[in-house]
Amino acid sequence: MDWTAVILSVKLALVTQLFLLPPAILCARWLALTSFRGKAWIEGLLALPLVLPPTVIGYYLLVAMGGNSFLGRWFEELLGQPLAFSFSGLVIASALVNIPFAVQPAQRAFEAISLEVHEAAKCCGLTFWQTFHRIELPLAWPGILSAMMMTFAHTLGEFGVVLMVGGNIPGETQTLAISIYDRVQSFDFSAAGTMSLLLLVISLVTIAVSYGMVERLMRRRRSP
Amino acid sequence: MSLFLELRHNGPQLDFSAEIPKGQITALVGPSGSGKTSIIRAIAGLLKLKHARISLAGEAWDTERAHLPTRERSIGLVPQHHGLFPHLSVMGNVETALSHLPSQQKRHRATECIRLAQVEGLEGRHPHELSGGQRQRVALARAIARNPQVLLLDEPFSAIDRGTRKHLYLELRRLHNQLGNTVLLVTHDLDEAAQLASHLLLIDHGQLLQAGETTKVLTRPRNEQAAQLLDIPNVFSASLEKTPAGLAELRWGPHRLQIAATDRTPAGRVKFAVLPQNILLVKTDKPWGSHLENPIPTQVQDVVALGGEVLVSLQVKGLNEVQLQMRLPERALRRYPITSGSEVTVCLRSSDIILLE
Numbered sequence: 001m002d003w004t005a006v007i008l009s010v011k012l013a014l015v016t017q018l019f020l021l022p023p024a025i026l027c028a029r030w031l032a033l034t035s036f037r038g039k040a041w042i043e044g045l046l047a048l049p050l051v052l053p054p055t056v057i058g059y060y061l062l063v064a065m066g067g068n069s070f071l072g073r074w075f076e077e078l079l080g081q082p083l084a085f086s087f088s089g090l091v092i093a094s095a096l097v098n099i100p101f102a103v104q105p106a107q108r109a110f111e112a113i114s115l116e117v118h119e120a121a122k123c124c125g126l127t128f129w130q131t132f133h134r135i136e137l138p139l140a141w142p143g144i145l146s147a148m149m150m151t152f153a154h155t156l157g158e159f160g161v162v163l164m165v166g167g168n169i170p171g172e173t174q175t176l177a178i179s180i181y182d183r184v185q186s187f188d189f190s191a192a193g194t195m196s197l198l199l200l201v202i203s204l205v206t207i208a209v210s211y212g213m214v215e216r217l218m219r220r221r222r223s224p
Numbered sequence: 225m226s227l228f229l230e231l232r233h234n235g236p237q238l239d240f241s242a243e244i245p246k247g248q249i250t251a252l253v254g255p256s257g258s259g260k261t262s263i264i265r266a267i268a269g270l271l272k273l274k275h276a277r278i279s280l281a282g283e284a285w286d287t288e289r290a291h292l293p294t295r296e297r298s299i300g301l302v303p304q305h306h307g308l309f310p311h312l313s314v315m316g317n318v319e320t321a322l323s324h325l326p327s328q329q330k331r332h333r334a335t336e337c338i339r340l341a342q343v344e345g346l347e348g349r350h351p352h353e354l355s356g357g358q359r360q361r362v363a364l365a366r367a368i369a370r371n372p373q374v375l376l377l378d379e380p381f382s383a384i385d386r387g388t389r390k391h392l393y394l395e396l397r398r399l400h401n402q403l404g405n406t407v408l409l410v411t412h413d414l415d416e417a418a419q420l421a422s423h424l425l426l427i428d429h430g431q432l433l434q435a436g437e438t439t440k441v442l443t444r445p446r447n448e449q450a451a452q453l454l455d456i457p458n459v460f461s462a463s464l465e466k467t468p469a470g471l472a473e474l475r476w477g478p479h480r481l482q483i484a485a486t487d488r489t490p491a492g493r494v495k496f497a498v499l500p501q502n503i504l505l506v507k508t509d510k511p512w513g514s515h516l517e518n519p520i521p522t523q524v525q526d527v528v529a530l531g532g533e534v535l536v537s538l539q540v541k542g543l544n545e546v547q548l549q550m551r552l553p554e555r556a557l558r559r560y561p562i563t564s565g566s567e568v569t570v571c572l573r574s575s576d577i578i579l580l581e
Contacts, residue, residue, distance in 0.1 A: 114307070116306070120309070120363075121320070123299060125370060139311055
């Protein structure tokens with residue numbers, strides 16, 4: 001069992017959530033509550049990681065983060081190290097790939113709040129932020145919880161983009177999924193099997209717990 | 225000072241201006257899709273219109289240039305499906321409207337509103353644990369919490385069973401007597417408007433058809449469209465003639481109907497209406513039968529008893545196409561038994577004949 005890879009994967013999943021969820025929640029709310037021309041294009045753009053091959057996304061990210069790109073140079077100046085093949089680069093790649101997993105469940109949850117509830121909040125004299133944290137966030141919580149769990153599980157299992165952007169540097173970018181691939185390449189099927197089972201169990205538990213919690217929340221807050 | 229409204233918009237179509245009297249319950253009545261909810265939402269500041277002028281007691285809420293945000297308007301809203309916050313208890317729902325108060329005052333005021341709306345004992349319950357009537361009362365408690373000058377009720381009784389509704393009517397009247405604020409009640413139910421509101425605004429296709437005291441609007445429709453909305457079946461065409469003595473007369477087929485003198489309506493083709501309950505059944509063989517006001521011979525077509533009332537369709541003699549609908553209390557039928565096919569005379573008093581514009 002490659003514990004360094006396990007710890008790195010969990011760390012990547014948590015840091016990805018930390019950076020991704022706040023803007024994803026605000027974006028989900030914005031998409032759920034506003035209607036404008038070109039909205040379908042924005043939603044399509046955010047859902048692209050679901051349909052594009054990870055290698056394609058990985059390739060573009062690698063180009064964007066490389067020393068020849070503006071972003072790559074800017075980060076290199078800021079951090080003193082290149083973005084590609086680093087943990088920071090991995091976090092950015094992971095956050096981008098997880099956008100649909102974070103935005104879509106939250107967006108569905110915000111959409112499920114009735115117009116009457118939004119309007120009642122305004123009539124109660126609540127400001128935008130008061131409405132957001134007292135009414136909208138608690139009501140959208142099952143969807144946000146889903147978004148958290150899905151992002152966590154998906155980051156743990158992400159392979160293609162991580163390999164393209166981060167390579168295979170133990171302790172820096174070698175996540176659990178890549179470590180499994182590495183062990184299979186070197187015919188260490190026993191370690192690959194143990195880690196695969198671990199990933200399977202973590203993913204199953206995460207999703208089952210998430211579904212269970214969402215259902216319990218929904219039951220408790222059945223709409224009147 | 226009353227609430228003044230001047231609203232114009234395309235989609236939803238609105239061309240509406242009205243003055244809603246202070247401290248009274250005013251009903252906004254119209255069919256589905258007539259723009260009632262849009263008007264309520266515009267008053268609350270929830271719907272921005274192309275042209276809106278809304279002011280309360282001289283304070284402008286909407287002008288050509290300014291739009292006061294909802295939270296700064298002195299309004300309380302009870303939406304059609306109550307709009308309760310499902311994740312908060314009854315107390316939490318009411319307290320949400322009081323976030324401007326310190327917590328002790330907040331609890332005190334919320335308790336007071338819960339008592340006024342008669343939902344004491346349910347403070348800890350969540351909306352899904354309440355009946356329709358209880359939810360409606362909680363929504364009302366929350367709406368009055370900020371002590372609004374204008375209370376907006378958007379078909380608040382539509383999703384509530386008849387028995388509970390009657391009870392809630394009484395409670396709303398009691399609450400209004402205590403608070404004395406201006407209430408605008410949206411409804412498509414004329415009986416509800418008649419029972420609750422002192423004033424009535426009749427609206428269709430976003431336009432005001434008639435406004436005034438409820439009893440006057442309900443019994444004196446201004447035009448044919450208003451008569452239709454008020455469910456008055458007896459609308460007919462006739463020819464208006466002025467007599468040399470300055471009196472007015474309607475020529476209705478072979479019949480001549482004396483009407484109250486009118487200077488406003490010119491002679492010629494006119495429409496007139498008579499309320500079914502104002503058609504009087506008379507016995508011509510009685511001594512007073514000889515000097516009846518506008519007697520009309522008819523033949524009974526149909527008699528239907530309906531909850532304490534009898535609806536009678538009458539074929540007017542000499543006017544084959546014309547059917548009069550008459551409404552009688554059931555006990556009247558016991559006194560003057562009439563059956564299908566029998567010939568009866570009815571009387572249309574001149575004061576009950578309404579000339580339509």
